[in-house]
Amino acid sequence: MKLSDEKDIIAIIHDPENKNKAFDLIVKKYGETLYFHIRRMVIDHEDANDLLQDTFCKAYENIHNFRAESAIYTWLYRIATNTTLNFLNQKKRLYIFSVNNYSEILASKLESDPYFSGDDIQKIFHKAILKLPPKQQLVFNMKYFENIKYEDMAEILSTSVGALKASYHHAVTKIEKYINDF
Amino acid sequence: MKSLNDIQKQNNFEVPEGYFEKLEKEVLKNIYSEKEKTTVFQILKPYIYMVACVALLVGGIQVFMENVLEKENIYSPVVKEEVLYEPDEILYYLFDNEVIFYEYIYEINTGDFEKDQINCEYIEDYLAQYYLEYELFDD
Numbered sequence: 001m002k003l004s005d006e007k008d009i010i011a012i013i014h015d016p017e018n019k020n021k022a023f024d025l026i027v028k029k030y031g032e033t034l035y036f037h038i039r040r041m042v043i044d045h046e047d048a049n050d051l052l053q054d055t056f057c058k059a060y061e062n063i064h065n066f067r068a069e070s071a072i073y074t075w076l077y078r079i080a081t082n083t084t085l086n087f088l089n090q091k092k093r094l095y096i097f098s099v100n101n102y103s104e105i106l107a108s109k110l111e112s113d114p115y116f117s118g119d120d121i122q123k124i125f126h127k128a129i130l131k132l133p134p135k136q137q138l139v140f141n142m143k144y145f146e147n148i149k150y151e152d153m154a155e156i157l158s159t160s161v162g163a164l165k166a167s168y169h170h171a172v173t174k175i176e177k178y179i180n181d182f
Numbered sequence: 183m184k185s186l187n188d189i190q191k192q193n194n195f196e197v198p199e200g201y202f203e204k205l206e207k208e209v210l211k212n213i214y215s216e217k218e219k220t221t222v223f224q225i226l227k228p229y230i231y232m233v234a235c236v237a238l239l240v241g242g243i244q245v246f247m248e249n250v251l252e253k254e255n256i257y258s259p260v261v262k263e264e265v266l267y268e269p270d271e272i273l274y275y276l277f278d279n280e281v282i283f284y285e286y287i288y289e290i291n292t293g294d295f296e297k298d299q300i301n302c303e304y305i306e307d308y309l310a311q312y313y314l315e316y317e318l319f320d321d
Contacts, residue, residue, distance in 0.1 A: 020210075023210075023213075024206060024210070027205065027206045027209050027210075028206060031202065031205045031206070031209070032202055032205075035197075035202075035205075036193065036195060039195050040195065045195075045197060045198065049201075052205075052209075053208065053209060053212045056209045056212075056213065057209075057212060057213055060213045115195060115196040115197060115198070116194055116195060116196070117194050117195075117196050118192070118194030121189060122189070122190075122192070122194050125189050126194070144186075144191070145191070145193070172186055175186065176183075176184065176185055176186060179184050179189075180183055180184050
């Protein structure tokens, strides 16, 4: 049986004999998407990899709690998002008394990152995104880069569609202002 | 005036060669090493819980005895003072993450803290923008 469809994965996820096979498919199907979702927030590849590993560990430990009321990908996105936000909050606490706060550290990582291939305009664009508060960054990235529907975003972030639309609109305004002021 | 439409939408983040090909193996390796760690913890869990319960019981008895013995506390109640908070103090205690408070202050004052500039309008605007759960509109 070819197990590529989300429904097929959900069907065997609670079967102890097939749990690892199902999880293997989950990593294959969603690994790359979740990686870039995290990477856009933390910039550094090593940090993104660590957080992705954490995300999948948590998903594996809690797979018995997964209910088919939500899609697997919104469930995974939720775990990845919360793991990333916790990481960023911890980092910000460490840098609170330093001259540069953690947002500026992330912007400087962008400059020196060997795995960032964008030109100067793209760097300015990503720095503008990093200026946004973390939750607003998430909304912008999920809408602009990942094309996630507002309804799915609402489930991932536990926020109303209206608030998400307002937040995205504000984010676009701020980014455009930053780019034009640069 | 540049807009978002003038910027090419592309993924600028690259990965080391073969990263995604090895990802599955790495994830499963991590999961199984985590499982081994939790097995040891699970063996010790009942003993840890027993020690914690005993400690709680002893501590609880101690606190109870102290309250019973110090009778003068019953006859000298503490009068709570009414504390009036300014909007910036309300904002500070509203967020359990003080970093967000300082981010907000920096953003509206570009680094200079000015108490007079923080009023309810700023607080509402900030909450509407950054705390998506907080909806200010009465429907």
